[in-house]
Amino acid sequence: MTNAPAPRIEVQDLTVVFGEDERRVVAVDAVSFRVEPGSSFGLVGESGSGKSTVLRAICGLAPVAGGRILIDGKPLTLRRDKAFTRQVQMVFQDPYGSLHPRHTIDRILSEPLAIHGFRDRDRRITRALSDVGLDPAFRFRLPHQLSGGQRQRVAIARALILEPTILLLDEPTSALDASIQAEILNLLSRLRRERNLTYLFVSHDLAVIDHMCDRLLVMKGGQAVEELAEGALSHRQVESDYTRALMKASEGFVRPDAA
Amino acid sequence: MSGAPTPAGLRAWLDTDTPQSRLQARSISAWNAWRTLSSNALAMVGLGIIVVLILMAIFAPVIATHAPNAQNLAGRLNPPGWEGHILGTDELGRDIFSRIVHGARVTLYIVALVAVTAPVFGLIIGTVAGTLGGWTDRILMRITDIFLAFPRLILALAFVAALGPGIVNAVLAIALTAWPAYARVARAETLTVRRSDYIAAARLQGASTLRIITGHIMPMCLSSVVVRVTLDMAGIILTAAGLGFLGLGAQPPLAEWGAMISTGRQYLLSHWWVATVPGIAILLVSLGFNLLGDALRDVLDPRAASK
Amino acid sequence: MTHAPERVKGETLLSVRDLSVTFDTRRGPFQAVRGTSFDVGRERVGIVGESGSGKSMTGRAILGLVRPPGRVTASRLTFDGIDLRALPDRQMRRIRGQRVSMVMQDPRYSLNPVMTVGRQIAEALRVHGRPSREEIRRRSLDMLTEVQIRDPERVLKAYPHELSGGMGQRVMIAMMLVTEPELLIADEPTSALDVTVQLDVLRILDDLVRRRGMGLIFISHDLRLVSTFCDRVLVMYRGRIVEEIEARRLHEARHPYTQGLLNCLPRIGGGHGDLPTLQRQEAWNDA
Numbered sequence: 001m002t003n004a005p006a007p008r009i010e011v012q013d014l015t016v017v018f019g020e021d022e023r024r025v026v027a028v029d030a031v032s033f034r035v036e037p038g039s040s041f042g043l044v045g046e047s048g049s050g051k052s053t054v055l056r057a058i059c060g061l062a063p064v065a066g067g068r069i070l071i072d073g074k075p076l077t078l079r080r081d082k083a084f085t086r087q088v089q090m091v092f093q094d095p096y097g098s099l100h101p102r103h104t105i106d107r108i109l110s111e112p113l114a115i116h117g118f119r120d121r122d123r124r125i126t127r128a129l130s131d132v133g134l135d136p137a138f139r140f141r142l143p144h145q146l147s148g149g150q151r152q153r154v155a156i157a158r159a160l161i162l163e164p165t166i167l168l169l170d171e172p173t174s175a176l177d178a179s180i181q182a183e184i185l186n187l188l189s190r191l192r193r194e195r196n197l198t199y200l201f202v203s204h205d206l207a208v209i210d211h212m213c214d215r216l217l218v219m220k221g222g223q224a225v226e227e228l229a230e231g232a233l234s235h236r237q238v239e240s241d242y243t244r245a246l247m248k249a250s251e252g253f254v255r256p257d258a259a
Numbered sequence: 260m261s262g263a264p265t266p267a268g269l270r271a272w273l274d275t276d277t278p279q280s281r282l283q284a285r286s287i288s289a290w291n292a293w294r295t296l297s298s299n300a301l302a303m304v305g306l307g308i309i310v311v312l313i314l315m316a317i318f319a320p321v322i323a324t325h326a327p328n329a330q331n332l333a334g335r336l337n338p339p340g341w342e343g344h345i346l347g348t349d350e351l352g353r354d355i356f357s358r359i360v361h362g363a364r365v366t367l368y369i370v371a372l373v374a375v376t377a378p379v380f381g382l383i384i385g386t387v388a389g390t391l392g393g394w395t396d397r398i399l400m401r402i403t404d405i406f407l408a409f410p411r412l413i414l415a416l417a418f419v420a421a422l423g424p425g426i427v428n429a430v431l432a433i434a435l436t437a438w439p440a441y442a443r444v445a446r447a448e449t450l451t452v453r454r455s456d457y458i459a460a461a462r463l464q465g466a467s468t469l470r471i472i473t474g475h476i477m478p479m480c481l482s483s484v485v486v487r488v489t490l491d492m493a494g495i496i497l498t499a500a501g502l503g504f505l506g507l508g509a510q511p512p513l514a515e516w517g518a519m520i521s522t523g524r525q526y527l528l529s530h531w532w533v534a535t536v537p538g539i540a541i542l543l544v545s546l547g548f549n550l551l552g553d554a555l556r557d558v559l560d561p562r563a564a565s566k
Numbered sequence: 567m568t569h570a571p572e573r574v575k576g577e578t579l580l581s582v583r584d585l586s587v588t589f590d591t592r593r594g595p596f597q598a599v600r601g602t603s604f605d606v607g608r609e610r611v612g613i614v615g616e617s618g619s620g621k622s623m624t625g626r627a628i629l630g631l632v633r634p635p636g637r638v639t640a641s642r643l644t645f646d647g648i649d650l651r652a653l654p655d656r657q658m659r660r661i662r663g664q665r666v667s668m669v670m671q672d673p674r675y676s677l678n679p680v681m682t683v684g685r686q687i688a689e690a691l692r693v694h695g696r697p698s699r700e701e702i703r704r705r706s707l708d709m710l711t712e713v714q715i716r717d718p719e720r721v722l723k724a725y726p727h728e729l730s731g732g733m734g735q736r737v738m739i740a741m742m743l744v745t746e747p748e749l750l751i752a753d754e755p756t757s758a759l760d761v762t763v764q765l766d767v768l769r770i771l772d773d774l775v776r777r778r779g780m781g782l783i784f785i786s787h788d789l790r791l792v793s794t795f796c797d798r799v800l801v802m803y804r805g806r807i808v809e810e811i812e813a814r815r816l817h818e819a820r821h822p823y824t825q826g827l828l829n830c831l832p833r834i835g836g837g838h839g840d841l842p843t844l845q846r847q848e849a850w851n852d853a
Contacts, residue, residue, distance in 0.1 A: 046760035047731070061459050085465035098456035102478045104284050111474070112464040140278040142288070148617070158460065177616035177787060179844035182830035186840045204761065211832035211841070234835025247834065249761035252794030253768050 006073030008166060008198045009035040009058070015066035016050070016057050016222075027053040029222040030067065037165075040192065040199035042213030044206055044246070050222040051202045052093075055168045058200075059090055071166070082116065089159035093171035095151035099143040105129075105154055106139045112162050128157040132187060149180035153187070160191065167192075169201045173208065185212060206233065206250045218243045295558045302554030308547025315363040325354035327361040328512045336530045347532045350522060355532065358514035359540050365515045366544065369430050369499045370492055376434040378488045381441025386476050388442070389449025390468065400446065406439040411494070412501055419507040426515075429508040433498050437491065444487050448480040482559035489552030493545030500541050516541050579749050579781045580606040580628065583642035587623045587805075590635050598623045598636070600805035606749065608779045610772075612792035612813065614827070615802035621785045624802070625751045628783075629668055630658050645749065663693035667742035669735075671754035676738055677726040684722035687741050709740040713770050732763035736770065743774060749781040750774075757786070768795055789816075789827050801827070803850055823850055 016028040028050040035041040043051040056062035058069055060080040069076045071087060092098035099108055109128055113121045129136055132153040143151055152172060159167060169188070173181040185208065192199055203209050209216050210233045218225040218240070226240050238244055248254075278284040296302050315322060324343060331352030339347040339355075346355040388399040406414070411433075418432035452458060453476065461475050502508035503517025511518065516537040523534030587599040599620040604611070615621040627638045630650065643650045645666060650658070662668075670676040678686055687706040691697055697705070703722075710718035713736040726734060735755060742750060752771065756764040772795070775782050786792050792799055793816040801809040801824045809821040819825055826844035 046762065056459075059459075059463055061462070080463075082465040085463055088463075090460070090463055092456040092460065094456060098460055100457040100461075100475055100478075104281070106281060106284075111461070111466070115465045115467075115470070137277040140280060140284040141276070142284070145276065155460075158464075162464070178789065178827055179616060179830050182832075182841040182843050185832065186843065189838065189840065205832075207832045207834050207836070210834045211836055211838060245762060249765055250834065252790045253765060253772075254794065255772065 006070070007034040008037040008039075008072060009041075009200060010070040010073070011054065011058070011067070012070070013067035014054060014057060014064065014069065016053050016062050017065040018063070027062070027222055028057065031217075031219070031222075031224045032067075033217050033224070033227065035198055035200060037198055038192075038196045039215070040201055040213045042209035042216030043200065043202045043219060044204065044209045044216055045219035045225075046204055046246075048221065049219040051219050052170050053222075054219075055090065055170050055200065055202055058088065058168060085112075085164075086116065086162050087164050088166045088168065089162060089164040090168040090170065091152070091155050091159050091172045094175055095148050095155055096143075096175070098155050099151055101143055104140050104142055105146075108143075108154060108158055109161055112158065116162060124161060128161045131160065131191070132157045147180075148176050149184060152176060152180075152184055156184075156187065156191070160195075163195075164197075166198045166200065169199060171203050172201075174203065174205065181208075188212065206246055210234065218246070292558050296554055299554045299557070301550045305547045305550030305552075305554065308543055309551060312363050312367060312544055312547070315360050316367040319360045319364055323354075323357035323360045325357040327353065327358045327514045329353060336526060336533065338530075339532055346536050347530075349519070349533050350526060355519075355536050358519060359516070359537060362514040362516045362519065362537065362540070365426065365509055365513065366496060366499070369426070369433070370495060372430040373434050373437060373495050374488055374492070376430075377437035378441045378484050380434075381438040381443075382445045382477060382480060382484055384438070385442040385445025385447075386449050386472050386480055389446040390453055390472050390476055396446075399442070403439040403442045406436065407443070409436070411436045412498055415498055415502060416505070416507065419502060424507045424510060426509045426513070429499060429502045432502070433495055436498075437495065440491065441484050441487060444483050445480040448483050449476050452476060452479045482555075486552055486556040486559055489548055489555055492548035492552070496541060496545055496548075578605045578607050579646060580783075581642060581644045582628065583640060585624065585627055585638070585640040585643060587620070587627050587632055588637045588639070590637075597805055599627060602800075602802070602805075602807050604800055604807065604810065606781050606783055608748075608775075608781050609798065610775055610782045610784060610796040612796035612799040613783060613785045613802060614787065614789050614792050614799055616787060616827075618804070619802040620805040621787075621802045622753050625668065625753050625783060625785050628751065629662055629666060631668070660693070663690065664745050665747050666749045666751065667745065667747040669739055669742050669750065669752040669755045672758050677734065677741075679726050681725075682722065683724055683726065683729075683737050683741075687722075687744055690741050690744055693745070705744060706740075709744045710737070712774075713737075713740045713743075714766065715740070732759050732766065735759060735763075735767055739767065739770065746778070747780065749783070751783045751785070753785045754787070755784075756791075757788070764791075789824075790831060806851075808850060821850075822847070 012032050013030045014028055014032070015026065015030055018025045018027055031050070031054060033041065043054060045051045053062050057064050071084070076084065106125065109125045110121050113124060118124060125139065126136055129139060134150065134153050134157070138146065138150065143154070146154065172188070173184050176184060188199070189212070191197060199212070201209065201212050214230045215228065217227045220242055225242050226238065228238065228243075232238060233247070236247070238247065272283065273287055273290040275287070278287055324345065331348065334342070334348050334352040335350055337344060337348045339345060341347060344354050344356065346359065349355055349358070384399055384403065388396040414436045415429070415432040418435055419428050422428040422431065458471060458475055461471050466474070499508055500517025500520065503515045504521040506518070506521065509515035509518055519537040520534045523537070527534050582605070583603045584601045585599055585603070586597060586601055589596045589598060602624060613621045613624060623632065626632050628643065628650070630638070632638050640651060645661065648661070650661070653661070677683075684706060687709065688702045691702050691705060706722060707718045710721055715721050715733065715736055721729070721733070721737065726737075729737060735758070739755070755771070756767050759767060771782065774780055784792060784796055793813045796813045799811055799813050799816060800807050801811070801821065803823050809819060809824045811819055811824070816824070816828070819828065823844070826842070829842045830844055832841060
């Protein structure tokens, strides 16, 4: 599969529209990109850029108004089937909102296994926990008994327990402290290496995207601004003013007198 | 599992941060809920009243001093304390205390039957409507609105009039008028959780809509509905009593508190206890459910317990 | 406490000694803030720390905004020579409205959703004195212009939900500054905003500190932002200040926690290698 000529994810002229008539909002406007197997692709932009909506459209959580999404060269069916969920999983931004508040970690991890009829659930849950660096003692806790970083580890474990090839990451560390962010980013890098995963990584933080991704697409107001190859950011080989403004902003505050 | 826990060990077993099994995790949640509830004095008063009601219903033949329907026309309308009648006798010389005790059975029967029918039905309608949205939602909610538009007692009256008086029909009528409120509560709760990331995550895992409704959405609605049911119990008891009062609920000679008030009101000015005693009984039980409901809201409400 | 910096502009506005905030929990008392001491003059002081470090609680404790069951103790807590510890509620409220203000992280929770912006600003103005209608209007418009709102007339009539995040935060700042406080405590004032908007808001704050000689306590989790914006940085860890350092000398930080916080941030061009993670040490708890 890894040597297949087709890209793992191909998005062609994807358009997502919410609402009708006067309240019609084009959240994503004809965005295209390709992600090769085993690579990591970044979508970067500010709020309202449509970067998260692209992920949601791939998952079938946002209405696709135009364009095509292909996984391994095959267009997605209108309803995402079980085979799709075995292949593509997502990690959400808010570790406090993405875990059911009344389900124990055990239940959260065993549910996907039950849905897909896995037998050796106990073994898989124990392994999933150790893979993301969580103590097995956490297994029967409720999410509110865990810290933000621990919750995000559970969310990653849940996404990986079905052994997908593609992981969609929607700002997975933006709700976390800097030191926890580093741990989660390292974990994600390690998992990608070990399992040859393909990442589609969304973030507002250019530095995080540059660290995690090979190539990236800058988005603004639902449109693609520019696509950058590996190393383009560090060598400042950017075309658009917007990307340049984002780069400057990520360096912190510049005092008027110092500027 | 940590073996058979001793009392001291049980405490530690319930207080640990790292449960070892599903059973322990559940026990700990229940234990924490109980601790919060039991620290609320009013809740304990409410719970006490309800426990007394249940005990009274179970042991009615033992507690009652007389047969509830034994008439004694020579001893009519006697005041409390007369010849061993703790709370006096009614217009047929029946012992009021014994009728109150046996009436607890009727009240509990109504409460229990309504509690297992209306909320379940309302929960299903509300979560299905809220989750599916679109036309399903519109149709189900319009039906709910139609039921909600009628005053509860009037609608219950109409049903009983159509079905014929009697306690089962009264329960049926009350359940038919009570479910729309639960459907509304469940739908409102569903709408707040349906767009949450954990529902999206479940969907992404390939969970069917049925699994999402029963496994993910219903548990989130359950506490609101339970609180609502507890608070509504007072209203349900009053409706049942109202139907009894109007002669459409329990039929004589069955001891039912509403019906007892109804017959007692003719003698209210001259023999106050005949109507007042069942009135106090209704008041106390309603109060019990209300106090418990208020406290349950603090314990169970996901918004209050989210942090 | 290395690099003890000289007071930037002499005068001390706020003086805090041994400030502690304690919460009684089921498992015994928990100290969110454990004996912090610092002074703030007419300068920009950043308080940096991760969640749970007690940085927000410190800001709230200064203004007496810690809700029960939280308890605040300090051996000294003075603002302009006034002891804030023993101050009656009424006078505390007047200081809070007039001389010290606080900006919170999310404008959506701090603005009243059913009142227009204009009324809320007017309310803030009426807390002290009885300005006339025209005066309220003039000062509100001036203030909104000052925080670079282009259409102040329209914003005055708007409800909070009609404003964007950046606009809401500017309104919030305008509301807090309209009484011309001498000290502003800003708790993550820009964290909910996009980076480009974030810099706009910071520019406004920067301008106000310079022109009015206002003191600013800038509470944030973002070490990089604080180090570029503030004059002086207090680094908090588990309720204690573990390091106090001049912002421009942050790269010389001695405490391993400060160093760890700086190093664990990914940088553009930093490569794909693993980020150094923070190895927390027991000893830091008592640093």
